[in-house]
Amino acid sequence: MSRLVPHPLLSALLLLMWLALTRVSLGQLVLGALVALVAGWAMARLRPARPRLRRASAIPRLLGLVAWDILRSNAAVAWLILTDGRHGRRRSGFLRVPLRLRDPSALAVLAIIVTATPGTAWLEYDAETGVLLLHVFDLVDESQWRDLIQTRYESLLMEIFE
Amino acid sequence: MSGTILALALGFAQVALGLAGGLAVLTILRGPRAQDRVLGLDTFYVTGMLLFLVTGLRSGSLFFFEAACVIGVTGFVATVALAKFLLRGEVIE
Amino acid sequence: MTHLDAVPLWVALPAALLLVLGSGLTLLGAFGLARLQSFYDRLHAPTLGTSWGTAGIVLASVLLFSWLEGRPVLQELLIGVFVMLTTPVTLMLLGRASLHRDRAEGSAAVPPAGNARPADRGTAGADGARGAATPPAWP
Incomplete structure (x- = not known):
């Protein structure tokens, strides 16, 4: 078979x-x-190296979470564009996030999520140190964004892939 | 009744997507840097693809779907090639 | 316009709403693209069109064509999946290209290459984990 x-x-x-x-x-x-x-x-x-799924049952949860987050950030970014970035007070910036995730397919999924969500853009990933460089459209609180990546997505992806 | 609603929505969608394409072309022309132009091109082909889908809805023909597929594939390859060129072609080498 | 008159209201209303939502978001994204000041800000604008902009129009198309043809027409969903998978690749490549060019020019607006490593000279895909950041692997 x-x-x-x-x-x-x-x-x-x-x-x-x-x-x-x-x-x-x-x-x-x-x-x-x-x-x-x-x-x-x-x-x-x-491509002999195939992705291994450890717990596929968590995938629907991830999909639902991502669809909801994309919808929310769509509204947020659309509002920011309409109001001219809270009338010029919006601040964007770069953000470094250290990742524990190492599995290539899990990283690919995380890249798709981060890029597909309006408001965050994946710029660079350093494979040696595992540090990810992001650009965030509305950087109010750095630790909040770091927290979003690390607890909301990374832990779920680690559950699925590693 | 439903015909009017749909005609209005389709008309709005066509005008909005046409405007979006115009703004993308403006970005391509204005730049200021090469990566801005490539980003404009990327937006332009996605908008064009969506415009084809809406036009297909308006005419009720499924054949526009194939055209949208072709635009999507060629646009993707073009943007990737251009980005790759920017990554290694110009400034340093 | 004859084929549109036969559509019942409970199909027409959601389809019309999805169409307006999708095209409106795409227009807003293009507007942001033309309006925002720096490249890294602009990088966020087209994702409006490629996420729910595309999703709205694709879902409206699935709804209407499924009614018109009298069978589930799901091929439009493929365009949605395709856009969902390809946009990250192009935007990520563009972001890295821009970062690379700004660093090569010595711009102070971008962060330096991570942890005192020499600037990445475009060896994308050379090692496994960085290769993972380029095209998404099929399941």
């Missing part, structure tokens, strides 16, 4: 994507399954 379908999740998602792009019929199902299988083999050749 693992030789025939080396990346079951990837293949399943590809098949789903194929069916979403075309109409659902037996022919498309067979064709999509074929494409998904070949892509799985190609992936196995390309």
